[in-house]
Structure formats: C-alpha cells, structure tokens
Amino acid sequence: MTGTGTFLRTFLRRDRWMLLWWILGGVGLFMATVYSVDQLYATQADYDAAAASMEGNAAFIAMAGPARALDTLGGQTAWQTTAFGAILAGLMSMFLVGRHTRAEEESGRDELLRAAAVGRYATTTAALLVAVLANLVLGLLVSLGLTAYGLAAPDSFGLGLGLTATGWVFTGTALVAMQLTASTRSAYGVAGVVIAVSYVLRAIGDIGNGVLSWCSPIGWYQAMHQFSGLRWWPVLLLLGGAVAATSAAYLLLDRRDHGSGVLAARPGPAIASRGLRSGLGLAWRLQRGGVVGWAGGMFLAGLAYGAIGDDVKSLIGDSQTSQDLFVQSGGDLVSGFYGTSILMLAVISAGFAISSALRPRGEEENGHLEVLLATALPRSRWLLGHVAVTVLGTVLVLGLSGAGLGLGYLLVTGDGAAAWDVAWPVVQYVGPVLVLSGLARVMFGCLPRWTVLAWVPLAFAVVVMLFGDLFQLPQWLQDVSPFEHLPMVPAEDFAWGPVIGVAAVAALLSVAGQVAFRRRDVH
Amino acid sequence: MLSDFIYLSRTARTRPPGRDGHYGRSVTADSVIDIQGLVKTFGSLRALDGLDLAVGPGEVHGFLGPNGAGKSTTIRVLLGLLRRDEGVVRLFGGDPWTQAAELHRRLAYVPGDVNLWPNLTGGEVIDLLAGLRGGLDRARRARLIDAFELDPTKRGRAYSKGNRQKVALVAALASDVDLLVLDEPTSGLDPLMEEVFQGEVDAFRDRGHAVLLSSHILAEVEQLCDRVSIIRAGRVVEAGSLADLRHLTRTSVAAELERPVDLDGLAGVHDLVVEGTRVRFQVDTAQLDPALRALVGGGVRTLTSQPPTLEELFLRHYGDEIETSEP
Numbered sequence: 001m002t003g004t005g006t007f008l009r010t011f012l013r014r015d016r017w018m019l020l021w022w023i024l025g026g027v028g029l030f031m032a033t034v035y036s037v038d039q040l041y042a043t044q045a046d047y048d049a050a051a052a053s054m055e056g057n058a059a060f061i062a063m064a065g066p067a068r069a070l071d072t073l074g075g076q077t078a079w080q081t082t083a084f085g086a087i088l089a090g091l092m093s094m095f096l097v098g099r100h101t102r103a104e105e106e107s108g109r110d111e112l113l114r115a116a117a118v119g120r121y122a123t124t125t126a127a128l129l130v131a132v133l134a135n136l137v138l139g140l141l142v143s144l145g146l147t148a149y150g151l152a153a154p155d156s157f158g159l160g161l162g163l164t165a166t167g168w169v170f171t172g173t174a175l176v177a178m179q180l181t182a183s184t185r186s187a188y189g190v191a192g193v194v195i196a197v198s199y200v201l202r203a204i205g206d207i208g209n210g211v212l213s214w215c216s217p218i219g220w221y222q223a224m225h226q227f228s229g230l231r232w233w234p235v236l237l238l239l240g241g242a243v244a245a246t247s248a249a250y251l252l253l254d255r256r257d258h259g260s261g262v263l264a265a266r267p268g269p270a271i272a273s274r275g276l277r278s279g280l281g282l283a284w285r286l287q288r289g290g291v292v293g294w295a296g297g298m299f300l301a302g303l304a305y306g307a308i309g310d311d312v313k314s315l316i317g318d319s320q321t322s323q324d325l326f327v328q329s330g331g332d333l334v335s336g337f338y339g340t341s342i343l344m345l346a347v348i349s350a351g352f353a354i355s356s357a358l359r360p361r362g363e364e365e366n367g368h369l370e371v372l373l374a375t376a377l378p379r380s381r382w383l384l385g386h387v388a389v390t391v392l393g394t395v396l397v398l399g400l401s402g403a404g405l406g407l408g409y410l411l412v413t414g415d416g417a418a419a420w421d422v423a424w425p426v427v428q429y430v431g432p433v434l435v436l437s438g439l440a441r442v443m444f445g446c447l448p449r450w451t452v453l454a455w456v457p458l459a460f461a462v463v464v465m466l467f468g469d470l471f472q473l474p475q476w477l478q479d480v481s482p483f484e485h486l487p488m489v490p491a492e493d494f495a496w497g498p499v500i501g502v503a504a505v506a507a508l509l510s511v512a513g514q515v516a517f518r519r520r521d522v523h
Numbered sequence: 524m525l526s527d528f529i530y531l532s533r534t535a536r537t538r539p540p541g542r543d544g545h546y547g548r549s550v551t552a553d554s555v556i557d558i559q560g561l562v563k564t565f566g567s568l569r570a571l572d573g574l575d576l577a578v579g580p581g582e583v584h585g586f587l588g589p590n591g592a593g594k595s596t597t598i599r600v601l602l603g604l605l606r607r608d609e610g611v612v613r614l615f616g617g618d619p620w621t622q623a624a625e626l627h628r629r630l631a632y633v634p635g636d637v638n639l640w641p642n643l644t645g646g647e648v649i650d651l652l653a654g655l656r657g658g659l660d661r662a663r664r665a666r667l668i669d670a671f672e673l674d675p676t677k678r679g680r681a682y683s684k685g686n687r688q689k690v691a692l693v694a695a696l697a698s699d700v701d702l703l704v705l706d707e708p709t710s711g712l713d714p715l716m717e718e719v720f721q722g723e724v725d726a727f728r729d730r731g732h733a734v735l736l737s738s739h740i741l742a743e744v745e746q747l748c749d750r751v752s753i754i755r756a757g758r759v760v761e762a763g764s765l766a767d768l769r770h771l772t773r774t775s776v777a778a779e780l781e782r783p784v785d786l787d788g789l790a791g792v793h794d795l796v797v798e799g800t801r802v803r804f805q806v807d808t809a810q811l812d813p814a815l816r817a818l819v820g821g822g823v824r825t826l827t828s829q830p831p832t833l834e835e836l837f838l839r840h841y842g843d844e845i846e847t848s849e850p
Contacts, residue, residue, distance in 0.1 A: 182681070183678075183680060183681070185641075185680075265677075265678075265681065267644075267674075267676030267677065268643075268644035268646075268647070268676050268677070268678055269644055269646060269647060269676065270644065270646035270675040270676050271646050271647070271650055271675075272646065272647040272648075272649075272650030272651050272654065276643075276647060276650070276651055277650060277651055277654030277655065278654075278655070279655070282651060285643070286640065366638050367634065367636065367637075367638040368638060368640060370599075370602075370604060370634060371632065371634060371637075371638075371652065371691070372652075372655065373602065373603070373604055373623070373627075374602050374604075374627060374630070374631075374632035374704070375627055375652055375655035375656045376624050376625065376627045376628040376655060376656050376657055377624065377627075377655045378623065378624035379623070379624075381624075519606075520606075521604065521605045521606055522599075522604040522605070523604075
C-alpha cells in the first residue's frame with residue numbers, strides 16, 4: 001500500500017475537472033428533475049392525473065422503476081431520478097477506476113510507477129478511494145440540494161446516500177472488470193454491461209413479479225422507497241455488494257500478472273474477410289459500432305416517446321411553458337405533441353450524422369488515411385465509402401427511432417393505423433439531418449483543421465427548436481435551421497416540396513465537400 | 524565546395540546507378556522516380572525548395588537527411604497526398620497527383636510511424652492494404668509473417684511499435700509492386716529483425732525493382748543503398764553513388780597510448796584533442812593510414828574508431844554554406 005497517499009493526491013489533482021463535471025451533472029439531474037416536476041404540475045389535480053396515467057403505463061415503469069407515490073413532488077422526483085442517477089454514478093465510477101488502473105497499465109505508464117517504491121496495491125487503492133470519495137460527495141450534494149429545495153430531509157438523504165452506495169457497488173464491479181481483460185476498452189465494455197444488466201433486470205422485475213429487481217443494485221436502491229415510506233435496510237445490501245465486489249477485485253489482482261488480464265486476450269482473425277478489402281468495407285467496419293449504438297439508442301428513445309400514447313394531456317399538464325415546448329404546432333394536442341417529438345428525435349439523430357461525417361477527419365489525423373491513399377484506392381472512392389455509411393446510417397437511425405416511436409405507441413394504445421401515423425414522419429427528416437452532415441463534409445473538404453465547428457449548426461438548430469418561439473427569434477433567423485422548413489407531421493400536412501428542396505441542399509453540400517477534399521493536401 | 528555539389532546533383536540524373544551493373548542504360552526512359560525543381564510551401568514556410576531526385580529500376584536509393592529536412596514532404600508529394608507548387612514530379616512516367624490510384628498499384632509505402640486501426644488485427648490490415656493495392660501473394664505473405672515472427676491475430680491496439688511496423692512491412696513486401704517507398708522503416712525493429720528486413724529489401728531489388736528509403740541513419744543507408752541523395756533544408760545537396768560520397772566520411776578515432784605522440788600538423792587530421800597519453804581526433808578517410816601509423820608509433824593500448832553521425836557530417840559540411848545561401 002506504500003505510495004497510496006501520494007497517488008490519491010495526484011489522481012485527485014489530475015481528475016479535478018472530470019470530477020467537477022460528473023458531480024455537477026449528477027446533482028444537476030436531480031435538481032433539474034425536482035424543479036421541472038414542480039413547474040409542470042401546478043395543482044394536486046395535475047399530480048393525480050399524471051400519477052394515474054403513469055401508474056398504468058408499463059413502458060414508463062420499465063424505464064424508470066416501480067410507481068410509488070407519484071402524486072407527490074418527492075415521489076415523482078425519486079421515481080424519475082433513481083434509475084438514471086444510478087447509471088450516471090455507475091459510469092462515473094467506471095471511468096474513474098478505469099483510467100487510473102487498466103488504462104495506465106495498458107499504456108505502460110503504470111510500469112514506470114510500479115518500479116518506484118510503491119506497493120502492489122497502491123494505484124488500485126488510490127483509484128478506489130477517488131471513486132469512493134466522488135460518490136460520497138455526489139450523494140451528499142444531492143441530499144443537501146433536495147433538502148434545501150424543501151423536500152423532506154430524511155428521504156432526501158435516503159435518495160442521495162442510496163445513490164452513493166449504488167455508486168460504490170458499481171465501483172467494485174468496475175474494479176473487477178479492470179482485472180479481467182488486458183484491453184481498457186473491453187474492460188469498460190464489461191463494466192458497462194454490468195450496469196446495463198442491472199438496469200434491465202430491474203426493468204423486467206418491476207413490470208413482472210419483482211423477483212429480478214432484487215438481483216440488481218439499482219433495484220436495491222429503489223427498494224429504499226424514498227418519499228414513499230423510507231426504509232434504510234436495503235443500504236446494507238448495497239454496502240455488502242460493494243464490499244464483496246471490491247474484495248473479489250483485490251483477490252483477482254493478487255492472482256494475475258501485471259499488464260495481463262484474468263481472461264486471455266482473444267485472438268482475432270488472421271486474414272481479412274472479403275467484405276473488409278474495400279474502402280466501403282473498411283468505412284463500415286470502422287463506423288458500424290457507432291451506427292448500431294445510435295440506432296439502438298434512438299430506437300429506445302422513440303419507444304420512450306411512443307409509450308406516452310394518448311396520455312399527453314395529463315403528462316404535460318396545463319402549464320403554458322410546457323405546452324409551448326412540447327406542442328409547437330397547431331392541430332390537436334396529441335398530434336401536435338408527436339409532431340414536436342419527431343422533430344426532437346430528428347435533431348438528436350443529427351448528432352450521429354455529424355460525428356459520422358467527421359470520422360474521415362479522425363482517419364486523417366491519426367495517420368490511417370496516408371497509408372490508405374498510398375494504395376490504389378482513389379481519394380474520391382475512399383471518401384464515398386464514408387459518405388455512404390453516413391447516409392445509410394442516418395436513414396437507419398431515423399428509421400429505427402420512428403419504429404420505436406410507432407411500436408411504443410402501438411403497445412400502449414393498440415391502434416395500428418395511428419401508430420403508423422406517428423412513426424413514418426420521422427423519416428422525412430433525413431434531408432435536414434443530412435444538411436448538417438453535409439456542412440461537416442464541407443468543413444472537412446475546405447477547413448480540415450476547424451472541423452469541430454461542424455457542431456455549431458446543430459447547436460443552432462437545438463436553440464431554434466427549443467427557444468425559437470419562446471424568445472420570438474425573427475423568422476428569417478429561424479429559417480436558417482434546415483429543420484424549420486418541414487411541416488410538423490402528423491400535426492401538419494406532409495408536403496413533397498420542402499422535403500425535396502432540403503434534400504437537394506444536403507446533396508449539394510456533400511458533393512461540394514467531396515470535391516474540395518479531392519483538391520486539397522492530405523496531412 | 525558548393526559548385527562541387529551542384530555538379531554532383533546535376534550529374535546524378537544522367538548517371539546510372541553504380542553498384543550492380545546497370546551502366547549505359549538511359550535512366551529517363553524507364554525511370555521510376557524523376558523529380559526536378561520541386562517546390563512545396565506551407566504558408567510562409569518553404570518546405571521543399573527546388574528539390575531534384577532520380578531513382579531507376581533495380582536501385583535502392585537512400586534519401587538521407589536530418590529531421591525536418593523535407594524527406595517526408597517529398598514522399599507525400601510523390602504519393603499524391605500533397606500537391607506540388609512548382610517543378611516536375613514523375614512517378615513511373617505519370618503524374619502522382621492526377622493518376623494517384625493507378626500509379627499506386629505499382630508501389631507500396633511504409634510510413635515511419637505506423638498507426639494501425641485499434642480494432643483490426645494485423646492479418647486483417649495486411650490483407651486490407653495489399654488488397655487495396657490489387658492483391659497479394661499468399662505464399663509470400665505466410666513466409667514473411669514467419670520470417671518477421673509476427674502474430675497476425677493480435678488487434679492493432681495490442682501491438683508494440685516494432686510490431687506495427689512489421690505489419691506494414693509485410694503488407695508492403697507481400698504485394699506485387701515495382702517500387703517500395705520506406706520512410707525510416709527500421710526505427711522500431713530490433714537488430715535481428717533489421718537483418719531480416721535488409722535481406723528482404725535486397726531480394727526485392729534483385730528482382731529488378733526500385734526502393735526509395737528515407738532515413739537519418741547513415742549506417743543504415745550505407746548498408747542497403749546503391750545511391751544516395753542527401754537533403755538539407757528542402758534541397759538535395761549531394762547525390763551520387765556511395766563511392767562518390769566517400770569524401771564526406773571522416774572517421775572519429777579515440778586512442779590511449781603508452782607515450783604521447785605528436786599528431787599536430789598531420790594531413791587530414793581535424794579536431795585533435797590530446798590529454799596526456801589519450802588522444803581524440805577525426806580524420807579524412809583518405810588519410811586514415813598515415814594517422815594510424817603515427818599512433819602505432821606511440822604504442823597503442825586501446826583504440827576505438829567510428830563513423831561520424833549524420834548530424835556531425837551536416838554540421839561540418841553544410842552548416843555554413845546552407846545558412847549563407849538561403850535568401
């Protein structure tokens with residue numbers, strides 16, 4: 001253990017910004033939730049209506065947790081934050097532990113430190129302490145914040161300190177994961193799967209008979225029944241789990257060689273499959289993780305929106321602000337709400353399109369492109385492979401978020417025709433999304449050093465979407481956002497004109513970017 | 524001295540390679556690389572300033588220069604990654620910028636710092652690069668993987684620097700090409716693998732193909748190359764066969780003697796330092812024999828001699844001239 005103190009101080013210093021952002025984000029999640037719930041539901045009648053619609057909605061329960069005391073501010077807050085707060089604390093713990101243990105070991109820096117007069121367990125212990133402290137600070141700040149907001153103190157501390165204990169469990173499981181594989185990425189993968197499985201187990205348990213919820217740390221956290229008859233004994237389960245996982249990690253650490261994992265690295269294929277041996281094949285191979293991740297995530301996001309069904313009214317309440325935000329068009333409340341939701345899904349999907357369009361720049365920066373272009377692969381064909389992945393990936397991501405939306409709606413209402421009506425309009429946003437990726441393409445072709453600015457148009461589109469009418473931005477300024485030109489189907493009628501026009505702009509930008517790239521130096 | 528360089532670099536293009544009997548053939552007819560007066564600027568920086576370079580078939584050409592002299596920039600222009608500002612650049616008689624893809628079927632390139640995709644295995648990268656070049660020789664691939672002791676099932680992120688370099692070398696050597704462009708190819712290889720590499724390069728040359736090998740290590744170039752171009756500040760300052768450049772090499776000598784000897788004033792001896800019975804000096808290769816005889820007169824106890832480093836060579840030969848000739 002010699003050297004643990006020194007390491008702890010160094011790690012805290014190196015992590016100070018990272019810790020600040022994670023903890024601010026965590027506290028922000030809880031405070032934003034309590035504030036928005038408070039704003040959304042003005043009267044007890046609003047709470048009763050919301051509770052009635054949410055309690056009967058299996059999709060909501062699977063997403064958030066067992067419905068308890070949803071007719072109160074505290075109950076709503078706990079219900080909406082526990083699962084996501086636990087995931088956030090889990091991810092924070094995972095990255096804090098991983099970056100000081102396995103990542104350092106893989107890079108070889110840890111070897112340098114080990115050669116100094118430090119104990120075998122020093123780095124691991126210091127990393128563990130950083131995560132333990134971070135979770136403690138996060139939990140305490142959440143407790144104090146909610147108490148200060150006016151919620152009952154014991155339950156606020158139950159929510160905050162329960163979060164701390166849950167974070168500690170995931171610290172332990174992450175520490176185990178770091179012992180398993182030699183590669184940091186796979187170790188993060190294992191630790192991430194533990195968090196995901198905890199979430200899914202409690203989701204199935206919560207909509208079923210509840211047994212599986214008792215197999216998940218997130219289930220234990222929610223079993224504390226904050227703001228609905230608080231009980232402290234499930235904390236013992238969390239602490240026990242944390243101690244058990246951490247002990248297991250130390251046992252494994254003792255039994256493995258430095259630099260290796262308990263599981264031997266799995267050898268990959270010695271020869272390339274036929275599909276890999278082309279520019280398009282390589283582009284797909286490099287981007288498929290992103291495409292699949294985004295498509296899956298957007299499917300779930302669509303599912304979440306769709307699962308609201310027709311209960312829009314009770315959900316968003318009577319407040320004018322929330323109506324302005326969630327229903328930005330004419331027509332009836334439900335189709336107006338879905339028209340806006342579809343727009344939101346589309347704007348989020350633009351995140352995929354832009355990051356996909358910037359992937360070629362990454363290939364250029366880390367020297368892969370130089371090697372590729374020294375082969376008989378023409379520049380234009382190389383870039384076209386990435387363009388194809390961006391375009392088809394965008395269609396897939398939007399298509400799946402539409403499918404999720406339709407499926408969620410269908411499951412809740414059982415109305416197939418209406419489900420189709422809310423599902424398909426997502427795809428009309430392929431054009432605006434590709435305009436943003438086309439702008440990124442132009443940046444790549446003309447100003448490769450400034451490609452990070454390709455995110456600015458997305459930020460602008462978000463601002464226009466959220467605040468355009470609220471701040472009464474002039475219409476010409478709003479019209480700069482490509483999303484503003486499409487009718488908000490299903491609240492408004494579909495029209496071919498704008499769809500084709502915006503798609504043409506997207507194609508033009510993409511081609512311009514590709515042509516510019518063919519003419520410039522590659523660095 | 525400067526006029527001497529100009530003479531050499533001019534004659535380099537018209538003079539055939541000297542080592543293995545290609546005399547009398549016209550280089551321009553089937554030249555592999557032919558660069559004349561190449562200029563490339565980045566903003567206000569003149570990275571290449573009228574560079575000339577000629578490489579013919581069956582020739583291993585050393586491209587020698589200190590870091591930042593413009594070696595990599597030249598290679599990047601040659602690969603069609605950078606667009607030339609002025610001058611003539613011919614690769615297999617074609618324009619490397621407009622005909623990049625078709626010309627690249629005939630060459631393989633190994634960068635100095637090989638960066639592999641972290642999630643592709645070495646075997647996949649070899650097949651990908653060779654496949655994009657237009658196919659590879661399966662048997663030769665297997666033999667090379669064996670010779671370089673490479674594990675092709677490891678992922679890119681798990682390879683050491685030397686092993687990443689081996690992946691790129693196998694991909695290059697297993698392809699059916701006429702030109703190898705190697706940018707400091709052995710910086711990560713251990714001596715044993717360096718020997719394997721040198722054997723492969725020799726075999727490649729003996730099949731009648733050309734190699735452009737950039738390096739800042741004089742010894743490596745001496746071992747492998749038939750002809751050498753020395754680049755400094757974006758310009759080739761010397762070009763010719765190694766024998767032509769012999770006048771450049773001095774030998775550093777350090778000796779411990781039984782009794783002091785007087786070496787002062789001996790022809791070809793430079794930078795003499797005498798500390799009692801210990802002497803250090805540099806001597807022109809042509810004057811090595813008289814200098815050693817003088818040492819033997821003092822009774823030699825220990826003797827070490829080594830070729831000068833490239834940096835010493837540059838400082839000595841080109842330092843001042845280049846500074847003053849720059850605008």
